[in-house]
Amino acid sequence: MRWSKTLIPTMKEVPADAEIPSHQLMLRAGLIRQLMAGAYTYLPLGYRALRKAEAIVREEMERAGAVELFMPALQPIDLFEKTGRKEAFGNVLINFQVQRGGRQVHLALGPTHEEVVTDLISRHVTSWRQLPLCVFQIQTKFRNEERPRFGVLRTSEFLMKDAYSFHSSLEQLNETYQAMYHAYCRVFARCGLNYVPVEAESGPIGGDASHEFMVPAGNGEDRIVKSTKGNYAANLERAETGRKSPSLTTPADAAALQKVATPNATSIEQVSRMLKCSPQQMIKTLIFQADDAPVAVLIRGDHEANEGKIRRALGCKSLGLADPKTIEAVTGAPVGFAGPVGIKCRVIADHDVPLIANAVTGANAADAHFTGVNIGRDYQLDTTFDLRNAVHGDPCPRSDGTLELVHGIEVGHVFKLGTKYSVSLGAEFVDEKEQRHPLIMGCYGIGVNRIIASLAETSFDENGLIWPLSVAPYSVEIIPLNVTDPEVMQLAERCYSELEAAGVDCLFDDRDQRPGFKFKDADLIGIPLRLVIGGKGLKEGNVEIKWRTSAGPDKVPVDQAVVTVQRLLAERRTQEFARVPA
RNA sequence: CGGGAUGUAGCUCAGCUUGGCUAGAGCGCCUGGUUUGGGACCAGGAAGUCGCAGGUUCAAAUCCUGUCAUCCCGACCA
Numbered sequence: 001m002r003w004s005k006t007l008i009p010t011m012k013e014v015p016a017d018a019e020i021p022s023h024q025l026m027l028r029a030g031l032i033r034q035l036m037a038g039a040y041t042y043l044p045l046g047y048r049a050l051r052k053a054e055a056i057v058r059e060e061m062e063r064a065g066a067v068e069l070f071m072p073a074l075q076p077i078d079l080f081e082k083t084g085r086k087e088a089f090g091n092v093l094i095n096f097q098v099q100r101g102g103r104q105v106h107l108a109l110g111p112t113h114e115e116v117v118t119d120l121i122s123r124h125v126t127s128w129r130q131l132p133l134c135v136f137q138i139q140t141k142f143r144n145e146e147r148p149r150f151g152v153l154r155t156s157e158f159l160m161k162d163a164y165s166f167h168s169s170l171e172q173l174n175e176t177y178q179a180m181y182h183a184y185c186r187v188f189a190r191c192g193l194n195y196v197p198v199e200a201e202s203g204p205i206g207g208d209a210s211h212e213f214m215v216p217a218g219n220g221e222d223r224i225v226k227s228t229k230g231n232y233a234a235n236l237e238r239a240e241t242g243r244k245s246p247s248l249t250t251p252a253d254a255a256a257l258q259k260v261a262t263p264n265a266t267s268i269e270q271v272s273r274m275l276k277c278s279p280q281q282m283i284k285t286l287i288f289q290a291d292d293a294p295v296a297v298l299i300r301g302d303h304e305a306n307e308g309k310i311r312r313a314l315g316c317k318s319l320g321l322a323d324p325k326t327i328e329a330v331t332g333a334p335v336g337f338a339g340p341v342g343i344k345c346r347v348i349a350d351h352d353v354p355l356i357a358n359a360v361t362g363a364n365a366a367d368a369h370f371t372g373v374n375i376g377r378d379y380q381l382d383t384t385f386d387l388r389n390a391v392h393g394d395p396c397p398r399s400d401g402t403l404e405l406v407h408g409i410e411v412g413h414v415f416k417l418g419t420k421y422s423v424s425l426g427a428e429f430v431d432e433k434e435q436r437h438p439l440i441m442g443c444y445g446i447g448v449n450r451i452i453a454s455l456a457e458t459s460f461d462e463n464g465l466i467w468p469l470s471v472a473p474y475s476v477e478i479i480p481l482n483v484t485d486p487e488v489m490q491l492a493e494r495c496y497s498e499l500e501a502a503g504v505d506c507l508f509d510d511r512d513q514r515p516g517f518k519f520k521d522a523d524l525i526g527i528p529l530r531l532v533i534g535g536k537g538l539k540e541g542n543v544e545i546k547w548r549t550s551a552g553p554d555k556v557p558v559d560q561a562v563v564t565v566q567r568l569l570a571e572r573r574t575q576e577f578a579r580v581p582a
Numbered sequence: 583c584g585g586g587a588u589g590u591a592g593c594u595c596a597g598c599u600u601g602g603c604u605a606g607a608g609c610g611c612c613u614g615g616u617u618u619g620g621g622a623c624c625a626g627g628a629a630g631u632c633g634c635a636g637g638u639u640c641a642a643a644u645c646c647u648g649u650c651a652u653c654c655c656g657a658c659c660a
Binding site for chain 1: 583588592593594595609610617618619620621622651652653654656657658659660
């Protein structure tokens with residue numbers, strides 16, 4: 001492609017609305033333009049990169065045995081009502097009514113396609129002999145983000161690869177799950193991403209096992225926990241800690257229990273300031289409603305409660321913070337003064353709580369807290385649990401390493417769905433013994449835009465983007481330094497047509513601009529290999545070839561230019577593939 | 583949805599506090615010329631309903647009210 005024939009609006013200055021590297025660079029390099037908050041146009045250069053990532057995803061899905069189909073983005077709202085997800089999605093689900101003849105039709109724009117695909121499969125798959133089956137599509141998804149942000153990382157409209165698998169047994173599901181997991185590793189490795197598969201909660205979608213694929217990045221929205229020994233990684237929601245129950249004995253030097261006045265101090269922060277104690281010294285007492293019973297959950301003041309862990313520790317179905325009426329009934333005090341001493345409900349505590357000697361906590365009385373609270377003497381526990389979010393330095397649950405927290409961008413998610421959708425939509429099969437069972441499902445998503453955005457976010461230098469060959473918009477940029485010099489242009493044109501004929505995708509910078517100008521643009525858009533043809537080199541019979549990341553150019557004889565470019569690209573491709581798991 | 587910030591030329595921004603000349607600069611763009619190996623120089627030029635609506639005033643980019651949009655923090659996020 002000739003630069004003069006395409007649209008690559010590069011910018012020298014940083015747009016005021018862009019804060020993070022990927023957003024700034026994608027705008028400056030002319031990859032994207034914003035239409036409104038959460039909706040971006042992919043310009044020719046950005047679209048090429050997106051398409052290359054898409055092609056890699058498609059290849060790997062097919063390699064893993066999935067078949068591609070294409071479902072409508074427009075969906076009848078009834079499907080979401082049947083599965084209860086109209087509620088669950090709430091405002092995120094873009095839906096509206098349209099007139100058709102005399103009636104109103106209520107439609108939604110698909111945020112994902114579990115309903116549509118399950119409905120489809122339920123009509124055509126009836127026998128165990130047809131299973132397993134794995135279908136996928138690459139399609140635009142719509143979610144009304146309450147707050148789109150970070151440029152292209154969080155938008156209301158995005159390209160997603162979503163795959164769905166159907167099985168007659170858990171073993172079958174596990175096999176496909178493994179195949180998808182492996183395919184995902186190959187996809188992200190081929191795209192040149194530094195990725196970490198982490199254990200994850202499957203979330204409101206249900207199911208029992210799931211992994212997220214995260215790209216570590218300071219601006220990532222998610223927090224993930226990694227072991228320093230490298231054998232454990234999980235998202236913060238899910239991450240276990242390797243802590244154990246401490247001994248539940250009253251410390252020998254326990255101070256006296258004292259009630260102190262704390263008027264209007266209802267938060268950890270307010271109390272710690274008023275009583276001049278650190279949050280680590282405090283016990284946070286949260287009253288939850290677990291199924292039908294209130295439960296007090298004790299967490300050290302500086303820690304965050306983890307609802308998933310609390311739910312598992314209690315073995316309850318539903319869990320949520322109790323309403324003020326319940327809290328008052330249980331504590332005998334308004335909200336904000338709960339504590340374990342004399343509370344009238346079941347109490348469970350995190351491992352770290354009994355370790356606090358002379359703790360500060362609510363006194364179950366208005367405007368009062370206790371100090372000098374100690375395990376055994378002032379409150380009792382049978383045992384303790386892991387109930388809080390992991391924290392930097394916690395012991396690893398799988399090794400003698402410790403845990404560290406990093407931010408990450410979620411680029412993929414695989415999970416075992418089970419029968420949630422097949423049950424609610426009546427998707428059943430008949431087994432060998434003529435018994436009917438709901439189909440067992442898995443689903444697997446990749447954010448294609450996020451592959452590009454994560455690369456832009458993590459692969460750049462002070463001059464601009466640095467693409468891996470695999471998803472670079474073009475492999476080679478050819479730069480004739482003086483387009484008015486016929487000798488230079490003739491050679492440049494020849495290299496361009498020979499490379500294109502050999503199937504190498506080239507960007508030919510045929511603009512009448514000064515060399516420095518073109519070099520700056522070339523670095524900004526980050527095409528991996530640069531072929532420079534200039535008057536000086538030509539006098540010596542040379543052209544210059546340079547990788548985006550190497551310090552200086554290599555001189556190559558004119559007649560070797562095309563084959564050298566081809567050789568270098570082939571070598572680089574092999575290198576990039578060497579990192580892909582077999 | 584709560585908190586904060588910003589809307590002036592394609593981009594980055596000044597002007598607003600203290601209302602008043604024809605609304606400015608740099609970059610980009612157009613014309614001509616000189617240049618040509620890391621974002622050239624000279625000369626000339628085009629380009630803005632000052633986000634929008636209403637109000638105050640002899641007079642509003644500037645003050646007031648409302649509204650819309652965008653960005654950031656938080657809540658939310660299959």
